[in-house]
Amino acid sequence: MKKIVVLGSTGSIGRQTLDIVRAFPEEFDVVGLAAGNNRDTLLEQVKEFKPQYIYCTHRPAELPANVSFISMEEMVSLEEVDTVMVALMGSVGLVPTLKALRHGKLVALSNKEPIVMAGEMIKRFEAEYGGAVFPVDSEPSAIWQCMRGEDNTVRRLMITGSGGPFRNTPVTELTDVTPELALHHPTWTMGKKITIDSATMMNKAFEVIESHWLFNVPWDKIEVVIHPQSTIHSMVEFEDGSVKAQMGPPDMRLPIQYALFYPKRFFNDMIPKLDISISHSLTFQPMEPERYPCFSLAVSAGQRGGTYPTVLSAADEVAVGAFLDRKIGFTDIHRVVDQTLSDHQVMPGADVEEVLEANRWAAQRAGEIAGL
Amino acid sequence: MKKIVVLGSTGSIGRQTLDIVRAFPEEFDVVGLAAGNNRDTLLEQVKEFKPQYIYCTHRPAELPANVSFISMEEMVSLEEVDTVMVALMGSVGLVPTLKALRHGKLVALSNKEPIVMAGEMIKRFEAEYGGAVFPVDSEPSAIWQCMRGEDNTVRRLMITGSGGPFRNTPVTELTDVTPELALHHPTWTMGKKITIDSATMMNKAFEVIESHWLFNVPWDKIEVVIHPQSTIHSMVEFEDGSVKAQMGPPDMRLPIQYALFYPKRFFNDMIPKLDISISHSLTFQPMEPERYPCFSLAVSAGQRGGTYPTVLSAADEVAVGAFLDRKIGFTDIHRVVDQTLSDHQVMPGADVEEVLEANRWAAQRAGEIAGL
Numbered sequence: 001m002k003k004i005v006v007l008g009s010t011g012s013i014g015r016q017t018l019d020i021v022r023a024f025p026e027e028f029d030v031v032g033l034a035a036g037n038n039r040d041t042l043l044e045q046v047k048e049f050k051p052q053y054i055y056c057t058h059r060p061a062e063l064p065a066n067v068s069f070i071s072m073e074e075m076v077s078l079e080e081v082d083t084v085m086v087a088l089m090g091s092v093g094l095v096p097t098l099k100a101l102r103h104g105k106l107v108a109l110s111n112k113e114p115i116v117m118a119g120e121m122i123k124r125f126e127a128e129y130g131g132a133v134f135p136v137d138s139e140p141s142a143i144w145q146c147m148r149g150e151d152n153t154v155r156r157l158m159i160t161g162s163g164g165p166f167r168n169t170p171v172t173e174l175t176d177v178t179p180e181l182a183l184h185h186p187t188w189t190m191g192k193k194i195t196i197d198s199a200t201m202m203n204k205a206f207e208v209i210e211s212h213w214l215f216n217v218p219w220d221k222i223e224v225v226i227h228p229q230s231t232i233h234s235m236v237e238f239e240d241g242s243v244k245a246q247m248g249p250p251d252m253r254l255p256i257q258y259a260l261f262y263p264k265r266f267f268n269d270m271i272p273k274l275d276i277s278i279s280h281s282l283t284f285q286p287m288e289p290e291r292y293p294c295f296s297l298a299v300s301a302g303q304r305g306g307t308y309p310t311v312l313s314a315a316d317e318v319a320v321g322a323f324l325d326r327k328i329g330f331t332d333i334h335r336v337v338d339q340t341l342s343d344h345q346v347m348p349g350a351d352v353e354e355v356l357e358a359n360r361w362a363a364q365r366a367g368e369i370a371g372l
Numbered sequence: 373m374k375k376i377v378v379l380g381s382t383g384s385i386g387r388q389t390l391d392i393v394r395a396f397p398e399e400f401d402v403v404g405l406a407a408g409n410n411r412d413t414l415l416e417q418v419k420e421f422k423p424q425y426i427y428c429t430h431r432p433a434e435l436p437a438n439v440s441f442i443s444m445e446e447m448v449s450l451e452e453v454d455t456v457m458v459a460l461m462g463s464v465g466l467v468p469t470l471k472a473l474r475h476g477k478l479v480a481l482s483n484k485e486p487i488v489m490a491g492e493m494i495k496r497f498e499a500e501y502g503g504a505v506f507p508v509d510s511e512p513s514a515i516w517q518c519m520r521g522e523d524n525t526v527r528r529l530m531i532t533g534s535g536g537p538f539r540n541t542p543v544t545e546l547t548d549v550t551p552e553l554a555l556h557h558p559t560w561t562m563g564k565k566i567t568i569d570s571a572t573m574m575n576k577a578f579e580v581i582e583s584h585w586l587f588n589v590p591w592d593k594i595e596v597v598i599h600p601q602s603t604i605h606s607m608v609e610f611e612d613g614s615v616k617a618q619m620g621p622p623d624m625r626l627p628i629q630y631a632l633f634y635p636k637r638f639f640n641d642m643i644p645k646l647d648i649s650i651s652h653s654l655t656f657q658p659m660e661p662e663r664y665p666c667f668s669l670a671v672s673a674g675q676r677g678g679t680y681p682t683v684l685s686a687a688d689e690v691a692v693g694a695f696l697d698r699k700i701g702f703t704d705i706h707r708v709v710d711q712t713l714s715d716h717q718v719m720p721g722a723d724v725e726e727v728l729e730a731n732r733w734a735a736q737r738a739g740e741i742a743g744l
Contacts, residue, residue: 145614149521153637158648225649240637241626242517243646247615254613265525265612274615276530277597282654
């Protein structure tokens with residue numbers, strides 16, 4: 001039985017994680033649930049899953065019986081916990097992820113910002129404390145599945161991306177894009193931040209950075225290809241030229257379940273079946289760099305390392321928030337992130353304090369640039 | 373260093389096998405080469421690869437220095453041999469395959485008729501004598517690669533087929549098809565027998581039978597899907613709904629090399645690279661049973677077992693030969709095989725003699741039906 005903590009239990013991935021728990025009641029003991037502002041949903045989840053510990057941004061005046069209110073950091077450090085699902089949004093996932101790893105936990109990581117901000121540190125903590133990070137994102141999960149059982153003879157990772165809602169929008173019209181249009185993702189239903197990151201392809205760059213760290217693959221061996229149907233979630237080319245692809249309907253419960261049960265695979269009738277002969281046609285095309293300037297900006301920040309990827313992540317979080325609040329335009333997201341990176345005095349970023357300092361600095365600087 | 377024997381060294385797969393040997397001279401010692409009628413090519417290969425043993429249908433009057441002429445059965449039984457590539461055509465591969473397995477050799481099997489004719493026996497010999505059969509065919513190789521590192525949680529195999537040259541020909545016009553048209557395969561360049569078997573989809577049924585035995589997957593979990601581009605070589609769906617596909621350009625050297633070096637993968641610049649963003653579009657459609665009546669006839673013979681699959685294979689070999697010799701029409705291939713199967717008194721087919729007897733009987737009966 002897995003003793004699990006779910007951070008971000010009321011969000012999209014958190015709820016789907018609890019779908020998996022519900023489907024396999026014999027396999028899980030939910031020790032803790034943590035949410036943000038959605039206290040009512042959290043309290044409903046408490047009734048169903050009976051955790052001993054909860055956390056949310058505003059502590060309820062009265063706690064359910066036998067439930068203690070503790071911080072996320074305390075929750076992931078509990079002796080009895082073995083698995084932590086980190087399904088938080090943005091930089092808030094960093095500290096709990098690092099804390100869980102310091103306690104040797106298995107971290108199922110859906111929230112990619114922690115590994116973008118502190119990839120080197122996360123891998124170091126895995127090695128030092130005996131824990132592990134398993135990706136929950138569908139693209140890194142696809143790569144992980146394709147590499148399963150293979151010796152490390154990767155020649156190329158090919159991360160697929162749908163191209164987002166503006167794949168065919170004339171580039172000159174992107175300045176006028178509204179949050180409503182940007183939130184309309186062609187294939188996936190996800191949280192707002194990640195949906196906007198998909199429209200700018202910032203999200204795809206985050207996956208490049210994530211894959212670099214998770215699978216120890218050099219930057220020049222990671223490519224991105226546009227695949228509008230999102231049926232092939234990613235591909236790996238091996239030394240001999242053979243390519244493996246992982247496919248499935250766009251449903252996050254598959255990579256969630258894979259990370260939670262790895263290396264086992266279990267039947268779950270909630271997960272829809274791929275009907276390839278109905279899929280008709282899978283198309284691929286190169287990515288247009290001028291349509292997605294955030295992509296190369298972000299990959300380059302990842303490559304430069306130090307505190308740059310932290311600043312990238314923090315600035316993007318602020319810029320996306322400002323765009324959703326109609327404070328800046330769609331193409332300003334790139335401008336804000338670019339300027340914040342330019343203004344940054346890089347630090348090695350080798351310890352948590354430095355990363356958190358860079359995160360704070362970047363959030364403030366990006367806010368100034370965005371005119372917040 | 374692998375001590376290898378290549379049976380069928382002058383055919384398409386045999387020559388490509390020697391391409392791999394040539395690319396990795398440190399890895400192979402060619403102990404024996406066997407060919408059919410193409411004696412001149414064999415003697416050229418002898419000069420380059422310096423085997424100690426050769427075989428061909430008509431013994432040369434004078435043998436090259438230090439070369440002995442022995443039968444294929446003797447060759448695969450040699451103590452010093454560890455790997456046998458069986459790249460023969462039709463039923464002639466059966467006896468050497470079984471002999472090699474009886475001597476515990478690793479058999480790279482490109483010639484699928486042996487496993488169609490005697491799948492149960494081949495798996496029994498593997499277990500009894502400690503040898504192994506590795507598929508060289510691109511579809512079974514794809515399945516083998518997709519299953520690598522996975523526990524046995526297969527929900528479905530999806531074998532892809534191009535649909536052959538008559539995928540879009542009106543079914544009523546198939547009676548008038550000539551050997552020239554049938555030999556024009558849309559994606560692969562192969563030997564004549566297998567090219568005709570691809571046009572009738574008999575070849576795809578053989579792959580179903582082969583996969584059933586090689587991967588121990590029940591018949592009802594094996595599907596065929598038409599995929600005209602032949603980029604995805606086959607797919608495996610696992611218990612949790614995740615699908616893995618193996619892809620590559622249509623080049624047989626990849627599955628040959630994979631079988632010879634398994635589990636290792638090596639770079640080989642002869643093998644072309646898949647450029648997915650140039651592939652534009654991968655399409656899939658269901659197979660039309662009325663277009664390919666040989667397919668269900670053959671799968672059903674495989675399922676019925678006993679000597680039926682042997683009779684299937686033998687009758688098809690005769691019928692395809694008769695079609696290539698313009699003795700019968702294209703749609704008569706089905707008629708001849710169907711009638712031969714109907715006339716057959718099934719035997720268990722559990723030993724070599726019975727299988728060979730059924731093979732002889734079926735070849736004769738099919739010849740009579742074809743009016744040869």
